[in-house]
Amino acid sequence: MKTLQIKKKKDQDWDYLSPKLELKKPLVLILGNRYMLEDTTIYKQVRDLFPDGHLVFGSTSGDITADVVDDESITITAIEFEKSTFQIKTSNVLNADLDSFKTGKYLVSEFPTDNLKHIFVISEGSFINGSQLTKGMNAATQNNTLITGGLCGDAARFEKTVAAYNENPKPGEIVAIGFYGDTFESTFSIHGGWTPFGPERIVTKSESNVLFELDGKPALDLYKKYLGDKSKELPGAALLYPLNVKSEGEKQSFVRTILNINEDNNTMILAGDIPENSKVQLMMTNVDNIANASERAARQALELRETKPQLALLVSCIGRKLVLDQRVEEEIEEVVNVVGKDTTICGFYSYGEIAPFHGETNCQLHNQTMTITLISE
Structure with missing residues (x-):
């Protein structure tokens, strides 16, 4: 070569x-x-x-x-x-x-x-x-x-x-x-090197890679609550706090990045599928x-x-x-x-x-x- x-x-x-x-x-x-x-x-x-x-x-x-x-x-x-x-x-x-x-x-x-x-x-x-x-x-x-x-x-x-x-x-x-x-x-x-933190939430409504609800509540509202002041920097700030996803159909948990948000219907658009009934947690890391x-x-x-x-x-x-x-x-x-x-x-x-x-x-x-x-x- x-x-x-x-x-x-x-x-x-x-x-x-x-x-x-x-x-x-x-x-x-x-x-x-x-x-x-x-x-x-x-x-x-x-x-x-x-x-x-x-x-x-x-x-x-x-x-x-x-x-x-x-x-x-x-x-x-x-x-x-x-x-x-x-x-x-x-x-x-x-x-x-x-x-x-x-x-x-x-x-x-x-x-x-x-x-x-x-x-x-x-x-x-x-x-x-x-x-x-x-x-x-x-x-x-x-x-x-x-x-x-x-x-x-x-x-x-x-x-x-x-x-x-x-x-x-x-x-x-x-x-x-x-x-x-x-x-x-x-x-x-x-x-990866990322660590889950905070409570685990259930995906109660999703469609393909669009997340609607966590624990029966609008997902974006809940996400903004955790981000606090950083929520003003969405969707960019979401790259620093991805989601750890545990799906019934997978042996190992996987990570999903939020690529975009829709303020009109309180949803988050992820890089890949996020199945309903999955368990998710926020993640964080350092250098x-x-x-x-x-x-x-x-x-x-x-x-x-x-x-x-x-x-x-x-x-x-x-x-x-x-x-x-x-x-x-x-x-x-x-x-x-x-x-x-x-x-x-x-x-x-x-x-x-x-x-x-x-x-x-x-x-x-x-x-x-x-x-x-x-x-x-």
């Missing part, structure tokens, strides 16, 4: 972060600021750099390399596989009448299954139902293929996200990369807990491997980034310290992370986690 990283900051030229290499038909991940990716010349710019590359774009809430997390930039990670092959499939949730399950199932069913080892997903993140997307993808896997990835971001604006394969980035697009090869190895792990969780995720992903990782794909949540603030690089440093400086680090801050629970095979939508995928061939 050969890798090359290039960065473009706002109003600046492309800057090579590693020595120039001639790569053959590389997989090129172009992750960065949504406004910069909406520049109508961006596809041509990257195509000029990689004439025979497979170009995958995704907007982020911050793009990640081993050294820095940037908000107003685009980071390119180009990868030439020497022993493995890959295929790329796309689907657009706008073409499926916003049916996220149908979109996910169709996307994964497009891949030939023979020797398929891993699928990495970069999904639109502004109006997708991530829970239904992952359920649809699981429904299309016949051999428990590992699926990881994340939902695109748009800083903390929550206005729109864009993604694309071999064209200018656009809304609604979901890109999946399927990896094949006898020697291809991928492992993963996720950790040290988040950094420690990233280290644990890296160690766990590394322990599961037979070979040394060459590439680390990191997907971390925008809520974690807001907590870390000026110390945002600390959770990346923890990962680098574990996997080694000779492992190429590529990643982004997201509106949701995609991976199975530890020890399971079906992928799930997570919020407020660091999800690490380690790859070698």
Whole structure:
């Protein structure tokens, strides 16, 4: 495996972060600021750099390399596989009448299954139902293929996200990369570092990813009561106080971020489904807990491997980034310290992370986690 990283900051030229290499038909991940990716010349710019590359774009809430997390930039990670092959499939949730399950199932069913080892997903993140997307993808896997990835971001604006394969980035697009090869190895792990607090509440009314009532009372009213003065900063403040959800249909609890609120009907719109009769609690964290969780995720992903990782794909949540603030690089440093400086680090801050629970095979939508995928061939 050969890798090359290039960065473009706002109003600046492309800057090579590693020595120039001639790569053959590389997989090129172009992750960065949504406004910069909406520049109508961006596809041509990257195509000029990689004439025979497979170009995958995704907007982020911050793009990640081993050294820095940037908000107003685009980071390119180009990868030439020497022993493995890959295929790329796309689907657009706008073409499926916003049916996220149908979109996910169709996307994964497009891949030939023979020797398929891993699928990495970069999904639109502004109006997708991530829970239904992952359920649809699981429904299309016949051999428990590992699926990881994340939902695109748009800083903390929550206005729109864009993604694309071999064209200018656009809304609604979901890109999946399927990896094949006898020697291809991928492992993963996720950790959050958030702690539940306060009383447990019962979800008495919900529909898909919209939360109406907790304990028979309007959910938004109750949430505002707990937030106090911080409720004036909604929906942004909600990223600092996500919900821990215990569902009857799941063995493990999961975390849901509040993406938006509706003042007119006192509801909260979450990043994924929140089933009725689930039990929920508010959660909180601090910088040290988040950094420690990233280290644990890296160690766990590394322990599961037979070979040394060459590439680390990191997907971390925008809520974690807001907590870390000026110390945002600390959770990346923890990962680098574990996997080694000779492992190429590529990643982004997201509106949701995609991976199975530890020890399971079906992928799930997570919020407020660091999800690490380690790859070698």
